[in-house]
Amino acid sequence: xxxxxxxxxxxxxxxxxxxxxxxxxxxxxxxxxxxxxxxxxxxxxxxxxxxxxxxxxxxxxxxxxxxxxxxxxxxxxxxxxxxxxxxxxxxxxxxxxxxxxxxxxxxxxxxxxxxxxxxxxxxxxxxxxxxxxxxxxxxxxxxxxxxxxxxxxxxxxxxxxxxxxxxxxxxxxxxxxxxxxxxxxxxxxxxxxxxxxxxxxxxxxxxxxxxxxxxxxxxxxxxxxxxxxxxxxx
Numbered sequence: 001x002x003x004x005x006x007x008x009x010x011x012x013x014x015x016x017x018x019x020x021x022x023x024x025x026x027x028x029x030x031x032x033x034x035x036x037x038x039x040x041x042x043x044x045x046x047x048x049x050x051x052x053x054x055x056x057x058x059x060x061x062x063x064x065x066x067x068x069x070x071x072x073x074x075x076x077x078x079x080x081x082x083x084x085x086x087x088x089x090x091x092x093x094x095x096x097x098x099x100x101x102x103x104x105x106x107x108x109x110x111x112x113x114x115x116x117x118x119x120x121x122x123x124x125x126x127x128x129x130x131x132x133x134x135x136x137x138x139x140x141x142x143x144x145x146x147x148x149x150x151x152x153x154x155x156x157x158x159x160x161x162x163x164x165x166x167x168x169x170x171x172x173x174x175x176x177x178x179x180x181x182x183x184x185x186x187x188x189x190x191x192x193x194x195x196x197x198x199x200x201x202x203x204x205x206x207x208x209x210x211x212x213x214x215x216x217x218x219x220x221x222x223x224x225x226x227x228x229x230x231x232x233x234x
Contacts, residue, residue: 001185001221002221002223002227004217005219005220005221006183006184006185006186007150007177007180007185007186007187007188007219008187008188008220008221008222008223009032009177009187009189009190009214009220009221010034010189010190010222010224010225010228011027011032011034011035011189011190011191012034012035012037012076012116012142012161012189012190012225013035013036013037013192013193013194014036014037014078014116014118014191014193015037015038015082015195016036016037016039016042016060016061016078017059017061017193018057018059018060018144019194019195019197020036020061020070022194022204023194023197023207024069024070024072026075026204026207026208026211026226027073027211028032028072028161029208029211030211030212030215031074031215031222032211032214032215033073033222033223033224033227034073034074035073035075035076035114035116035224035225035226036070036073036075036076037076037077037078037114037115037142038061038066038075038076038078038100039078039079039081039082039118040063040080040100040103040104040107041061041079041080041099041103042081043060043061043062043063043066044060044061044062044063045060046058046059046090047233050200051196052199054199055197056195056196056198056199057195057198058195063103063107065069066104067107067108067109071193073208074114074224074225074226074232075104075107075108075110075112076104076112076114076115076225076226077097077100077104077112077114077115077116077138078100078115079096079097079100079115079118080095080099080100080103081096081117081181081217082091082119082122083096083118083119084118084119084121085117085118085123085124085128086101086123086124086128090131090135092134093128093131093132094131094135097132097136097138098116098135098137101136101138104122109188111232112138112140113139113141113158113226113232114138114142114225114226114229114230114232115132115138115140116141116191117141117142117143117144120144122151123143124143124158126136126158126174129141129154129155129157129158132157132190133157136211137169138157139156139229139230140156140159140225140226140230141156141157141159142159142160142161142191142225143158143159143160143161143176144161144187144191145161146160146161146163146164146167147160147161147162147163148162148163148173149162150180150186150187150188151186151187152179152185152186152187156229156230159189161189161190161191162187162188162189162190163190163191164192165190165191165192165196165207166192166196166200166203166220168223170190171213172212173188174188174210178214178220179215188214195206200205
């Protein structure tokens with residue numbers, strides 16, 4: 001399926017925060033690929049938050065830096081303003097998705113065909129997915145609901161990832177995926193926000209250990225969301 005391989009690992013990170021630069025250094029060190037979902041209407045803004053008794057800085061990158069920071073990875077839609085699309089009108093959904101896509105294509109010089117739904121809770125539904133399908137060039141959209149599965153899913157516009165990268169089952173599932181022998185395509189999909197690694201002591205080290213564990217396997221394809229699901233090259 002993927003260069004003759006039946007297993008693939010892909011990552012997805014949201015919001016375009018400065019911590020992405022540190023995260024990318026780890027991904028590049030282990031030759032892993034990720035998709036970064038950006039809000040082009042929020043570039044350059046700051047919104048710190050409190051977690052585990054500490055203030056976590058969340059500074060969104062500047063547009064001029066997008067092409068260089070993400071040059072080895074994929075840039076993807078996260079909407080202009082990070083609104084919950086289920087609460088918007090049809091025309092507003094189209095505007096939020098398509099204007100973000102156009103802006104990102106101008107900044108990167110590459111096609112943008114993937115996205116991740118913004119906001120927590122219930123952030124997608126069939127109505128929104130159908131609007132995107134019928135009125136945009138987006139072909140793949142990720143939810144935030146963990147499937148704890150490696151199976152491919154029929155609806156690529158409401159794709160549930162395997163799990164979030166702070167989930168305690170991440171290493172357990174990685175071991176299972178690596179040991180898996182299959183004749184059918186399987187995907188291990190990990191997502192998160194780079195700034196979340198600042199919220200817990202040892203989280204950055206844990207993530208790097210995970211990358212070191214899953215990398216460089218002869219039977220696994222490592223690609224962006226577009227490469228894995230749409231055969232789109234970065």
